[in-house]
Structures are given as structure tokens and as C-alpha cells.
Amino acid sequence: MSISKSDPIKKESMSFQDIYGHEKQIALLKSAITGGRLAHAYLFHGREGIGKKAAAMAFAAAILCDRKEAEACRTCLSCKKTGHGNHPDLIMIAAEGAFIKIQAIKDLLHMIAFRPLEGGRRLFIIDEADRMNQAAANALLKTLEEPTPANILVLITSKPYTLPRTILSRCQQIRFSPLRQDAVAAYLENKESLDHETARMIAAAAEGSIQRARQLKGDDYLADRRAVMGHLAADHSGDPLRRLSLMRFLGKDKKDVSEKLSLLLSCFRDALVWKEIPGNPTTANSDEQDAIQAITRLTTDDILYNLQTISTSIRALEYNANKLLTLEAMTFTLRL
Numbered sequence: 001m002s003i004s005k006s007d008p009i010k011k012e013s014m015s016f017q018d019i020y021g022h023e024k025q026i027a028l029l030k031s032a033i034t035g036g037r038l039a040h041a042y043l044f045h046g047r048e049g050i051g052k053k054a055a056a057m058a059f060a061a062a063i064l065c066d067r068k069e070a071e072a073c074r075t076c077l078s079c080k081k082t083g084h085g086n087h088p089d090l091i092m093i094a095a096e097g098a099f100i101k102i103q104a105i106k107d108l109l110h111m112i113a114f115r116p117l118e119g120g121r122r123l124f125i126i127d128e129a130d131r132m133n134q135a136a137a138n139a140l141l142k143t144l145e146e147p148t149p150a151n152i153l154v155l156i157t158s159k160p161y162t163l164p165r166t167i168l169s170r171c172q173q174i175r176f177s178p179l180r181q182d183a184v185a186a187y188l189e190n191k192e193s194l195d196h197e198t199a200r201m202i203a204a205a206a207e208g209s210i211q212r213a214r215q216l217k218g219d220d221y222l223a224d225r226r227a228v229m230g231h232l233a234a235d236h237s238g239d240p241l242r243r244l245s246l247m248r249f250l251g252k253d254k255k256d257v258s259e260k261l262s263l264l265l266s267c268f269r270d271a272l273v274w275k276e277i278p279g280n281p282t283t284a285n286s287d288e289q290d291a292i293q294a295i296t297r298l299t300t301d302d303i304l305y306n307l308q309t310i311s312t313s314i315r316a317l318e319y320n321a322n323k324l325l326t327l328e329a330m331t332f333t334l335r336l
């Protein structure tokens with residue numbers, strides 16, 4: 001079987017109340033549970049790392065809970081099984097390697113033919129549903145076309161546009177938006193024990209994603225950001241050595257390069273906002289006021305040119321252009 005019982009769920013993530021943000025979406029799911037208006041298939045979509053899977057788990061836990069309330073109680077027998085990842089009616093389907101195997105969907109079809117083992121409902125959570133190949137998607141479509149009331153499917157994806165329309169149209173779609181900065185900062189303070197100021201700075205760069213924030217926290221993000229600011233704050237006119245040093249800083253490792261290019265973008269974006277909106281507005285890097293101020297020496301046209309040049313380089317690298325050549329061309333054409 002390539003289909004599996006759920007991973008053990010950390011107790012804290014079994015409840016909606018432990019999810020940061022997404023108040024509207026959660027209210028909608030809760031009222032579907034308590035009002036007995038559950039759809040047979042849901043599509044949770046939105047960018048990566050913002051809590052779609054946690055919401056799916058809390059949703060499943062509440063539906064399977066013996067108390068039949070909007071939140072899982074965490075204490076009944078069903079909740080204990082859910083929490084330990086061995087509830088027979090909570091089935092996780094995820095990609096193995098690059099794809100969700102057709103066999104996993106066949107197993108799902110086979111299970112659906114039988115009643116849930118505990119008598120109530122059975123939840124299938126298909127994570128990264130966009131990784132179904134055509135054959136798997138076609139097989140899944142069968143069950144979506146002939147729903148069985150006891151089974152609920154929750155498809156999760158950050159790329160809904162890659163799923164066949166026939167699947168999209170048969171699911172109730174719930175869109176999860178990027179989290180607000182304050183929600184990400186609160187998460188970092190409460191769960192990752194960061195101090196208020198660091199949490200705020202990382203949240204500003206995390207683009208509404210807790211997963212991204214945790215990555216940034218683990219990386220040398222703050223040190224890198226300071227270094228990027230230092231490079232950009234300096235006047236490069238007529239000094240090729242400064243440009244070489246910027247190029248070296250941008251690095252050789254692909255992931256590292258893309259992180260640093262994103263930092264460059266965010267610095268120039270901030271400088272643009274500062275130029276165009278008087279009164280030092282709040283921006284991603286507003287704690288680095290001196291550096292941003294220094295970058296505003298450039299004209300608006302120059303900053304826009306730089307933003308475009310960097311974006312083009314990021315795209316080129318995504319398409320596997322030669323890193324050194326791309327960086328060299330970019331560094332020496334930036335208007336600094």
C-alpha cells in the first residue's frame with residue numbers, strides 16, 4: 001500500500017485554535033462541521049507554508065472526534081488515535097518522490113467501497129495534490145463524480161492551476177491567504193522563542209509564510225541582509241572592485257544566490273517606497289533606515305531598472321543559466 005495512516009499529529013496542531021491566522025477559513029470549516037453541511041471534497045489552496053495542512057488536520061480531527069463539536073476535544077478515544085497517527089479513518093496521501101502514485105489513488109478507491117472502520121466518517125487528506133499525474137487525477141475524478149457520503153476528501157495544493165478543471169469544479173475551494181506579518185511574528189515569538197524585534201524583522205521578509213519564516217530563522221538571513229545593505233549603501237560609481245566584491249558576496253551555491261537576490265530586490269523595493277512616499281513608511285527593512293536612505297541617492301528610474309535587472313537574473317537562474325555569467329552581467333549593469 002502506498003497510502004498511509006496519518007503522521008502522528010502534535011497535540012498542539014490538532015486544534016483550529018493553534019493555527020495562526022486564517023480566521024475566516026476556520027470559521028467556515030467549523031460551521032460546516034456543526035451545521036452538518038460538510039462537502040464531500042475540499043480543495044485547500046494557497047501559497048506554501050501558511051498552514052493549509054495544519055487546518056486540514058484540525059478539520060479532520062474535529063470531524064473524527066467523538067464529541068462532534070467544532071474543535072477536536074483531544075481527550076476522547078478517537079482524538080487519541082488521531083493524535084497518535086493511527087486513526088483508521090484518517091488517511092494521508094502524499095507524493096513518493098516527485099509524484100503521487102496511481103496506486104495510492106487506487107487504494108483510496110478500494111477503501112471508499114467499504115464503510116469507515118469506526119462507523120462515522122473517513123477523511124482522506126491528499127497533500128500536494130498537484131503532484132498527481134494524469135492517470136492518478138483521472139482515477140480520483142471517479143470518486144469525485146460519484147461521492148459517497150461517509151468519505152470526505154481534502155486536497156491540498158499551492159498550485160491549484162495545475163489541477164484539471166474537472167477536479168477543481170468538484171471540490172469546495174477554500175483559499176488560504178498569506179498570513180499577516182503580525183501573525184507570523186507572533187508565531188516566531190511564541191513558538192520559536194525569538195525576541196520581539198528579531199521576530200518582526202524575519203516576519204517582514206517571510207512573505208506571509210510560517211515555513212519561510214522558519215527557514216529564514218535557520219539561515220544567516222539577518223547577517224546576509226545587513227551585508228546586502230552595506231553593499232548597496234556604498235557608492236559604486238567608478239569602483240569595479242566594489243562590484244566584484246558584491247558579486248562574490250552573492251555566492252555560488254544556487255539556493256544561496258536566490259536568497260541573496262531576493263534580498264537585493266527587497267532593499268531596492270524599500271528604497272523606491274521611501275522615495276515615492278514621504279515620511280519613512282514602514283517597509284520590510286525599515287530597521288535599516290540609514291542604508292535605505294543611502295540607496296535613495298539613486299533616481300527612481302535607476303531603482304526600477306535595477307529591480308528589473310535583478311528579476312531577470314532570478315528568472316534566468318531558475319532556468320539554469322550559467323550562474324557566474326549571469327551574476328557578472330547583472331552586477332556590472334546594476335546602477336549603483
Ligand SMILES: [Zn+2]
Nearest residue numbers: 065073076079
Ligand atoms: Zn475528541
